[in-house]
Amino acid sequence: xxxxxxxxxxxxxxxxxxxxxxxxxxxxxxxxxxxxxxxxxxxxxxxxxxxxxxxxxxxxxxxxxxxxxxxxxxxxxxxxxxxxxxxxxxxxxxxxxxxxxxxxxxxxxxxxxxxxxxxxxxxxxxxxxxxxxxxxxxxxxxxxxxxxxxxxxxxxxxxxxxxxxxxxxxxxxxxxxxxxxxxxxxxxxxxxxxxxxxxxxxxxxxx
Amino acid sequence: xxxxxxxxxxxxxxxxxxxxxxxxxxxxxxxxxxxxxxxxxxxxxxxxxxxxxxxxxxxxxxxxxxxxxxxxxxxxxxxxxxxxxxxxxxxxxxxxxxxxxxxxxx
Numbered sequence: 001x002x003x004x005x006x007x008x009x010x011x012x013x014x015x016x017x018x019x020x021x022x023x024x025x026x027x028x029x030x031x032x033x034x035x036x037x038x039x040x041x042x043x044x045x046x047x048x049x050x051x052x053x054x055x056x057x058x059x060x061x062x063x064x065x066x067x068x069x070x071x072x073x074x075x076x077x078x079x080x081x082x083x084x085x086x087x088x089x090x091x092x093x094x095x096x097x098x099x100x101x102x103x104x105x106x107x108x109x110x111x112x113x114x115x116x117x118x119x120x121x122x123x124x125x126x127x128x129x130x131x132x133x134x135x136x137x138x139x140x141x142x143x144x145x146x147x148x149x150x151x152x153x154x155x156x157x158x159x160x161x162x163x164x165x166x167x168x169x170x171x172x173x174x175x176x177x178x179x180x181x182x183x184x185x186x187x188x189x190x191x192x193x194x195x196x197x198x199x200x201x202x203x204x205x206x207x
Numbered sequence: 208x209x210x211x212x213x214x215x216x217x218x219x220x221x222x223x224x225x226x227x228x229x230x231x232x233x234x235x236x237x238x239x240x241x242x243x244x245x246x247x248x249x250x251x252x253x254x255x256x257x258x259x260x261x262x263x264x265x266x267x268x269x270x271x272x273x274x275x276x277x278x279x280x281x282x283x284x285x286x287x288x289x290x291x292x293x294x295x296x297x298x299x300x301x302x303x304x305x306x307x308x309x310x311x312x313x
Binding site (some may be wrong): 010011013014015016019021026028183185187196 | 209211212215216219260261262281283284285286
């Protein structure tokens with residue numbers, strides 16, 4: 001992910017683009033302040049550490065407050081990093097905002113997907129399940145998970161029941177339909193991970 | 208709904224003549240055939256309005272050469288030039304589906 005900022009998912013709606021109704025996601029952003037610049041000499045890689053979101057002064061722990069005061073910026077709720085190639089082009093305290101994106105750009109959007117809890121294989125992996133009736137007792141079970149003595153174990157990565165969702169998910173190459181620098185809004189075509197209010201990483205695609 | 212979403216939807220909303228279910232309306236729809244554009248008019252009784260904001264849809268029913276025809280349009284689509292109320296109706300239901308079973312209407 002290249003240059004980017006953080007935003008909050010407001011929700012989805014419908015816009016008419018070229019007389020066609022298109023499902024869109026509205027994302028509210030805020031200017032993100034550069035808190036730290038990491039370089040190959042000091043950290044082994046080039047990156048910008050950005051802060052996003054308001055936080056009450058009293059909620060900031062002393063070590064974190066020290067990190068912010070070193071940069072000379074007010075404390076922010078979220079910190080995240082973006083990799084860059086040219087750290088010398090930026091200074092600490094500068095901000096990045098939505099105007100970095102343009103209409104028609106492709107963006108990658110990452111966030112935490114909606115949590116579905118511990119789910120069986122039918123919901124989690126779209127297994128077909130067995131017959132519901134006619135004497136069948138095999139309803140939503142995973143069935144056989146492997147062979148006998150060779151290999152004598154279950155193959156790694158086997159699709160089994162478990163936690164579904166609530167993990168990091170990236171949706172790639174979403175088209176930017178509208179940028180509103182005044183209201184700090186970004187409207188993209190399609191859906192993004194997470195529920196309303198979810199924090200999203202917005203990154204511009206290379207090229 | 209969130210205020211920001213509502214504001215964005217508001218920009219998209221078209222000014223439409225107010226109408227209710229049971230009214231007889233005329234929908235003027237822009238139809239593009241190849242390069243030519245023309246207006247197609249569909250006149251009938253409003254059977255239902257569903258959804259809200261930009262996503263609102265309206266279902267119109269008419270009897271066309273003895274066969275009942277229903278068409279559903281997005282109310283705020285830019286393709287809909289105009290919605291004209293021909294006659295105000297009176298129905299007790301918000302969705303007068305009973306009209307589908309009537310032998311003769313209009």
